[in-house]
Amino acid sequence: MQDIPPPEAPSTGRIHRRKLFEDVADKIEGWIRGGHFTEGDRLPSERQLMDTLGVGRTSVREALFTLHRAGLVNIKNGSRAVVTRPNPTVILNDLTGVAQNLLSTDEGQMEFQQARIFWECSLVRLAAREATDQDIRDLSILLRDNKTALKNLHHFAETDVAFHDRIAMIAKNSIFTAVNTALRDWLAEQRNTSLLRSGMAKLAYEAHARIFYAIKDRDPDTAEVEMRHHLEQVISVYWQVRG
Incomplete structure (x- = not known):
């Protein structure tokens, strides 16, 4: 052969x-x-x-x-x-360069926005099912801080992040926390840009309040609806501000 x-x-x-x-x-x-x-x-x-x-x-x-x-x-x-x-944070840090490349295009930003909606809606459903009394107390304090910061956009952005981060922590899963932190950091520009719209901070606070009460009432369906509405509103305002 x-x-x-x-x-x-x-x-x-x-x-x-x-x-x-x-x-x-x-x-x-x-x-x-x-x-x-x-x-x-x-x-x-x-x-x-x-x-x-x-x-x-x-x-x-x-x-x-x-x-x-x-x-x-x-x-x-x-x-x-x-x-x-x-730990998961180390792994995700290595992806930051890739994420920034994706975020450099409108299409990439839209894909990350969709990913955030999917992710945070899943987290808030879990939070509404599993939040402890301490979790509820912590969220209540963060919501109060969010309201107090309404006239200071920089501080409001910090309290906004703290509120969303605390929801992610309810899962008590280091991977969930790391992914949430990565998405939050990668999309920081979008959050800060949307807050430039007059009255957006107040709308965001009101959304946070509705999300909080849904979690407190152990209502996953309402929590998801309110989170989705909140994030979709942020996305819509972001593209309007960018023009």
């Missing part, structure tokens, strides 16, 4: 050659995942890592920086790296 030659590789299909620091990072990550080092432990010094792994200082430092970005170690100048536990 005649041998069939392999297909020609595309001109742009070069194989990525791994760099030395990537091998070093993999080795250290293996130690951590294998339990040799656990959360809170200090890794060996740079010099010890260099001697153990037979590599230069640059490779060690780049490897530690890579692990730091992955949330596996914490680096402070002058101190040995400390093993940490990865």
